[in-house]
Amino acid sequence: MSAAVLTGDAPALSTRSRWTSLILCGAVMLLDGYDLTAMPLAVPHLVQAYGHAPETFGLALSAVLLGLGLGAVGLAPLGDRFGRRRVILIAMPVLALATFGTAAGQSVEAFTAWRLLTGLALGACLPNVTALSAELALPGRRASTMTIVSMAIPLGAAGSGLVVSPLVAAFGWQAIFILPGLVTLLLLGLLWMALSESPAVAGDVEEGKGSGAPLVQLLHRPIFYVTALICVLYGVNAAALYYINSWVPTVLPDAGFTLETAAHAVSLLQFGGMVIGLLLARMLDGGRVTVVLATSYGAIALALLGFGLVPPTRLGWGILLLIAGGGISGVHVAILAVASGLVPPRLLSSLIGLAVAVARIGAIGGPLLGAAVIEGNVGAALFFAFAALPVALCLGLTMLLPVVRRAARPAAQSSESEKSLSPRQAVSIGR
Secondary structure: OOHHHHHOOOOOOOHHHHHHHHHHHHHHHHHHHHHHHHHHHHHHHHHHHHOOOHHHHHHHHHHHHHHHHHHHHHOOOHHHHHOHHHHHHHHHHHHHHHHHHHHHOOOHHHHHHHHHHHHHHHHHHHHHHHHHHHHHOOOOOHHHHHHHHHOHHHHHHHHHHHHHHHHHHHHOOOHHHHHHHHHHHHHHHHHHHHOOOOHHHHHHHHHOHHHOOHHHHHOOOOHHHHHHHHHHHHHHHHHHHHHHHHHHHHHHHHOOOOHHHHHHHHHHHHHHHHHHHHHHHHHHHOOOHHHHHHHHHHHHHHHHHHOOOOOOOHHHHHHHHHHHHHHHHHHHHHHHHHHOOOOOHHHHHHHHHHHHHHHHHHHHHHHHHHHHHHHOOOOHHHHHHHHHHHHHHHHHHHOOHHHHHHHHHHHHHHOOHHHHOOHHHHHHOOO
């Protein structure tokens, strides 16, 4: 076995090819971030154009999330069997077709169908892009690379809010979808010419190791313990994330803040998530994964409980929001970086896809839990205190990481999964 395999290096890839591929992965994430938010931004214009009530578009708004979950479970694992590059190149023209189809839609049913197809394409694409970014990262820089690439999603979402108004003013609401459709086709050409395959996965596919059913393998012991832990941890973290992000603009005015301040708080959560995510990634690259995650969840829980102790001022509660909300958002990316070091490369897209699908359940449940808490008129401080419960559960799950890794180690060694870790990470991930 070569030294490159033992250390997790990506053999047969030049530095230029590796960086070009990572930039293209970021471009896909950027475009997908735009696509995820395009429909909510289009609804006000569709209401004006067709005279439908806004609530009639509820199913169309949910369709992309449903499709994303189905695609992540049913289509993303194909990347483990046939190669990440191949699945991405197939998903991109489907995404372009769905985007153009949405622009041509004239009924709620048509919008729902096209957005469902959009979600399926995104579900197939995103886990494979995430896995590919992990496997193309430089040795000792996996978590940082995955975090930076993933940050393109919120950047794409933020960019959509900036370009929609001038697009609609100049070309009509259809331009909200026509522009990204054209960009998708352009990006498809660049991906075809320059996107590299994961050397580890390419080797498995050539040797026939990718012919099995990855999802089935994830459900076999002892790998099942890793699957269960990562999926539950990611899903509960998503519930806490959406619990806070969905209701902060509503809760803060009840504590005496202005609507403008509440809106700024949402931006603070996004900014904090990116900054803290990068800091966590750098620490994860240094090892001691369990210590880093456990410390992060402890700080988040203390910040959430701190809302009941700190007077509601812009500075005091702003710092608490930065630590709590930004911390949960930052850890959300870190969990996938941890997952990339726990299973063989030939199972990584399947694990990420399954975790993304479970996180959709958390993303739905979190806001519903928040609504129930708000309905009880408990006040802002107690609202945030309730969020400490799922965070405490995440802390407990994090403490199981060393146990799960030890249980899964025989299977990992037999499938040569250690090639996905640097020696330092292989030793320290269970600490």
